[in-house]
Amino acid sequence: MLALLKYNLLSLWVRRTTTLATTFGIALVVFVLGASQMLSTGIRQTMSSAGNPDQGIVLDADAWTEAASRMEHAAAGLVAAAPGVKRNAAGQAMVTEEAVAHLMLRSLVDPTRISTLQVRGVSANVFELRPEAHVIAGRAIQPGTDEALVGKAVLGRYPGLRMGEQVDFSFSTKPTVVGVFEAAGSVYESEIWADLETVRRSFSFLTNVSSITAQLDSASALDGFSEPLLADKQTGLSVASESAYYKKVSQGLPDVIGILGIVETLIFSIGAVLGALITMHASVSQRGREIGVLRALGFGRLQILLSFLVESAALGFGGALVGAAVSLLMPLVDFRCMNFATGQEVAFGFAPSLPSLGLAILPARQSAPSVASCRPSAPRASARCKPCELETATRALTLANRTRARRPHDPRPCLSRPGLC
Numbered sequence: 001m002l003a004l005l006k007y008n009l010l011s012l013w014v015r016r017t018t019t020l021a022t023t024f025g026i027a028l029v030v031f032v033l034g035a036s037q038m039l040s041t042g043i044r045q046t047m048s049s050a051g052n053p054d055q056g057i058v059l060d061a062d063a064w065t066e067a068a069s070r071m072e073h074a075a076a077g078l079v080a081a082a083p084g085v086k087r088n089a090a091g092q093a094m095v096t097e098e099a100v101a102h103l104m105l106r107s108l109v110d111p112t113r114i115s116t117l118q119v120r121g122v123s124a125n126v127f128e129l130r131p132e133a134h135v136i137a138g139r140a141i142q143p144g145t146d147e148a149l150v151g152k153a154v155l156g157r158y159p160g161l162r163m164g165e166q167v168d169f170s171f172s173t174k175p176t177v178v179g180v181f182e183a184a185g186s187v188y189e190s191e192i193w194a195d196l197e198t199v200r201r202s203f204s205f206l207t208n209v210s211s212i213t214a215q216l217d218s219a220s221a222l223d224g225f226s227e228p229l230l231a232d233k234q235t236g237l238s239v240a241s242e243s244a245y246y247k248k249v250s251q252g253l254p255d256v257i258g259i260l261g262i263v264e265t266l267i268f269s270i271g272a273v274l275g276a277l278i279t280m281h282a283s284v285s286q287r288g289r290e291i292g293v294l295r296a297l298g299f300g301r302l303q304i305l306l307s308f309l310v311e312s313a314a315l316g317f318g319g320a321l322v323g324a325a326v327s328l329l330m331p332l333v334d335f336r337c338m339n340f341a342t343g344q345e346v347a348f349g350f351a352p353s354l355p356s357l358g359l360a361i362l363p364a365r366q367s368a369p370s371v372a373s374c375r376p377s378a379p380r381a382s383a384r385c386k387p388c389e390l391e392t393a394t395r396a397l398t399l400a401n402r403t404r405a406r407r408p409h410d411p412r413p414c415l416s417r418p419g420l421c
Contacts, residue, residue, distance in 0.1 A: 004299060004307040011287075012311065023319040025271070030323025032264055035330050035350065040257050042351035047250030050186035051243035053219040055129065058212040058229060061236040065249055065342050066100040067118070070208045073097070075235055079212045082228055084221030088128065094215035096123045099196055101203040102343060103169065105158040117154060118191045118344040119169070121199025129215050133188055138163055138179030146198050148175035151189035152182045153347035167192065169202035187246070190346045213242065249341040328352055
């Protein structure tokens with residue numbers, strides 16, 4: 001059996017063009033599925049990392065997202081007085097008001113593309129409630145000034161989003177970028193932060209705010225926190241944990257990408273399996289004389305079948321490893337698309353994981369069973385021959401080697417000389 005395995009490995013090298021074509025097809029299937037699964041995982045991580053289960057977010061009762069929410073400034077007092085709100089060392093309620101709006105800018109990378117960025121008007125205590133966000137270049141904005149912070153995911157990709165430049169919020173308001181921040185890879189890194197009053201003045205919020213976020217004593221305090229706010233029908237508020245809110249506004253995008261990736265992979269996998277089937281069938285047909293020599297040497301049909309299955313499995317798993325290795329390079333690539341729920345463009349990353357790679361490698365296993373339908377058998381002429389003796393088989397192999405030496409362009413042994421069996 002070891003001799004058969006050696007024969008199969010050498011055969012892969014001799015027929016390297018066919019081997020590379022089959023390996024490329026399988027690698028493409030694994031790459032597409034692996035990349036789509038990693039992207040779907042990356043989107044979920046980007047959106048969910050922005051939410052904290054220990055924080056409650058208050059919106060207008062009729063609003064689905066922050067950008068569509070408008071509440072009176074007086075609602076902040078009700079939120080601060082609600083039970084379960086955590087207080088800082090100074091005894092102040094950890095509550096922050098924010099105004100969220102959209103700003104359309106032309107991309108500097110692709111001038112034909114106009115993107116929608118999310119602008120967030122923040123209070124002075126924003127970093128107290130969002131400790132994952134911190135300034136990595138420049139400084140924080142000063143309250144009451146026309147200054148802005150830029151998330152590192154949008155830095156330099158749009159006009160005015162560089163240190164020291166001015167971004168156009170409106171005809172009369174052009175905040176100066178004084179710093180760059182990051183937020184543990186969350187969706188906040190795709191936003192522009194400015195002072196709350198600056199955003200309300202630029203986007204005609206008047207005295208309204210979009211959301212009020214409160215730091216709770218614990219995640220279990222959410223029910224007690226929301227009860228008095230929901231009972232006040234005059235203000236018309238809705239309450240949810242931050243993690244639940246960001247899960248809600250991100251549930252559609254990763255599902256769509258995951259489904260599209262699976263559908264595309266099915267199409268590619270069908271083509272790859274058919275290609276492997278045709279390739280191996282042609283390979284077996286062309287190697288009928290070689291199979292005849294193996295039968296003459298005493299190898300059984302089952303042994304030859306198993307050897308071809310091993311050869312096809314080696315092709316399948318070799319292509320799977322190549323596709324998985326290439327897909328692991330995708331985290332070096334930035335991916336940007338619009339979140340359907342919020343309407344903003346968000347930068348996502350590819351997140352490799354063992355489940356994603358395992359699911360991507362599964363289609364490669366189809367290439368080995370596909371060869372089972374190509375059952376190798378000896379040519380008909382040799383099938384009618386009586387069993388040959390070892391000396392006759394040795395003469396056949398010697399003749400095949402001489403023929404191949406005379407015809408180096410044809411790697412298949414020629415056994416057409418009569419009288420071998």
